[in-house]
Amino acid sequence: MRGKAGVLNCVLGMSKPFDIELERLTGPVAYSEVQPVPDGQRGTFFLETFGCQMNDHDSEKVAGLLLSRGYQQVETPEAASMILYNTCSIREKAAQKVFSRLGEFREKQGEGKVIGVLGCVAQQEGEDIFKRAPWVSLVCGSASYSKLPEMLARLEAGNSRVTGLDTDTDETFETEVTRRDNPWRAYLTIIEGCDKACSYCVVPFTRGPERSRGSDLVLREVRQLAELGYSEVQLLGQTVNSYADPTARKMRFSELLLAVADVVGIRRVRFTTSHPSDFTHDIVEAIEREPKVCDHVHLPVQSGSTRVLRAMQRTYSREEYLEKIAMIRAAKRPIGITTDVIVGFPGETEAEFEETLSLLEEVQYDSMFSFKYSPRPNTPSLSMSDSISEEEKGQRLAVLQDKQREIQAAKHARLLGDCFEVLVSGKSRRENQWTGYTTSHRMINFTSQARELLGTYVQVRVTGATSNGLVGEHAV
Ligand code: 5AD
Ligand code: SF4
Numbered sequence: 001m002r003g004k005a006g007v008l009n010c011v012l013g014m015s016k017p018f019d020i021e022l023e024r025l026t027g028p029v030a031y032s033e034v035q036p037v038p039d040g041q042r043g044t045f046f047l048e049t050f051g052c053q054m055n056d057h058d059s060e061k062v063a064g065l066l067l068s069r070g071y072q073q074v075e076t077p078e079a080a081s082m083i084l085y086n087t088c089s090i091r092e093k094a095a096q097k098v099f100s101r102l103g104e105f106r107e108k109q110g111e112g113k114v115i116g117v118l119g120c121v122a123q124q125e126g127e128d129i130f131k132r133a134p135w136v137s138l139v140c141g142s143a144s145y146s147k148l149p150e151m152l153a154r155l156e157a158g159n160s161r162v163t164g165l166d167t168d169t170d171e172t173f174e175t176e177v178t179r180r181d182n183p184w185r186a187y188l189t190i191i192e193g194c195d196k197a198c199s200y201c202v203v204p205f206t207r208g209p210e211r212s213r214g215s216d217l218v219l220r221e222v223r224q225l226a227e228l229g230y231s232e233v234q235l236l237g238q239t240v241n242s243y244a245d246p247t248a249r250k251m252r253f254s255e256l257l258l259a260v261a262d263v264v265g266i267r268r269v270r271f272t273t274s275h276p277s278d279f280t281h282d283i284v285e286a287i288e289r290e291p292k293v294c295d296h297v298h299l300p301v302q303s304g305s306t307r308v309l310r311a312m313q314r315t316y317s318r319e320e321y322l323e324k325i326a327m328i329r330a331a332k333r334p335i336g337i338t339t340d341v342i343v344g345f346p347g348e349t350e351a352e353f354e355e356t357l358s359l360l361e362e363v364q365y366d367s368m369f370s371f372k373y374s375p376r377p378n379t380p381s382l383s384m385s386d387s388i389s390e391e392e393k394g395q396r397l398a399v400l401q402d403k404q405r406e407i408q409a410a411k412h413a414r415l416l417g418d419c420f421e422v423l424v425s426g427k428s429r430r431e432n433q434w435t436g437y438t439t440s441h442r443m444i445n446f447t448s449q450a451r452e453l454l455g456t457y458v459q460v461r462v463t464g465a466t467s468n469g470l471v472g473e474h475a476v
Helices: 022-026 053-068 092-103 120-125 128-132 142-156 215-227 253-262 281-289 306-311 318-329 350-363 390-413
Strands: 007-010 018-021 043-049 071-073 082-087 114-119 138-140 162-164 185-189 232-236 268-272 296-298 336-343 367-372 419-427 433-437 443-447 457-465 470-474
Touching: 043 053, 053 071, 053 082, 053 114, 053 142, 053 185, 053 232, 082 092, 082 120, 092 114, 092 120, 092 128, 114 120, 114 142, 120 128, 120 138, 120 142, 138 142, 142 162, 185 215, 215 232, 215 253, 232 253, 253 268, 253 281, 281 318, 306 318, 306 350, 318 336, 318 350, 336 350, 336 390, 350 390, 367 390, 390 457, 419 443, 443 457
Parallel strands: 043 071, 043 082, 082 114, 114 138, 138 162, 185 232, 232 268, 296 336, 336 367, 443 470
Antiparallel strands: 007 018, 419 433, 419 457, 433 443, 457 470
16 A cells, blocks of 8 residues: 555555545545445445546546445456446447456356446447346446436345436536546546537447536546645546536636646646537647646547548538647647547548548647547448448558558657656566656656656656657656
């Protein structure tokens, strides 16, 4: 256990320690009907998470809720009386994973354990999950997490078909306790759901409509995080910059960034994911004005072709996207830009794919996530013929990634000799080897003779660069 004020770190043999926020555990509980019981008295739970950071953070909140209710977390399904999978359905492969997990219980039909499916696959498949895997007793989408305490009570009473599948909610998922996995960077969801309607995407169906949390709640949580010793917070949302403060204060997203940065103890504020259409100049100004607001924008483009963007219902053209990039590049402080790209969208021609390549060349992204188009249930693009073969999609993906590798190698090489502030978040097994992130979210592996650096901010000089990353040395 590591001594950090107010935080009890339990190392469960996982790669990362996790925190139980002790003060909040012993404070008043969020739901009046929930009476905390001593640790482990209700049983044990195992929680596995698939997918994005939003899911990771939802799991932190679900775990907090279970801990405050008297469950104990364990690291294997075998040791658990309740097994929960927080699932992702953004692409078919991700969705399949959970059914292979559930299939492992087929022979023994769950062995009397409570098995629950949470998140996007739960929302998408609904009660059909009970048919495919009758040993499952909880199916709950993320828009219903605020009702989890009642659902848990029903499970505890022996109910074996408990569902939470409504998406027409204006509630956000508030927990009194959040069991955070990462001791250095705290995730904090400020907006749930998505009101965009990208034609390939399941998120509006699985996570429901946009709901923003009040700026007062967000800031209160940031202050608590700072008191607990967190110095970096990452504000989360599928379209984080569409944030619309429901309180009378009506803070703009850029104002919220500045207000979070203003909290005593906070040194870094990150945010992801930004939607290009809602990316306005005041966000750039906030980054320019306040060094604590990190110089990194994740701005998914998806395609470089206006025709494909229209078919994707992305609400901007190639030119409009490039105008946003020009606005970000014109900032007084250089800002790192990363993106997401989908290749092989229905009807994407070779020439249109090449437009994506030329966009990469033009923008010079710092990093990119890229995916083969995957047809998803309920989405408008499902009815367009998925005309491009898997082989062709694979080839386009490889060409795209080669291009990005080239760009990154050249960009990284230009950083040789530069010094960056790094928040140290990892220690290698190899002696004197550490790892951390710069403000613009570049990962650096570096050497240092210092004995303990985890969680501290240090200056690192770049001494080597490849397309994959940077290496450096502690500059004292
Ligand atoms: N197929 C492939 N990639 C997808 N994404 C979202 N939906 C799909 C899909 N159906 C990608 C987008 C998004 C990222 C999180 O996942 O690039 O930005
Ligand atoms: Fe999906 Fe588009 Fe919403 Fe992002 S903005 S979550 S891609 S619908």
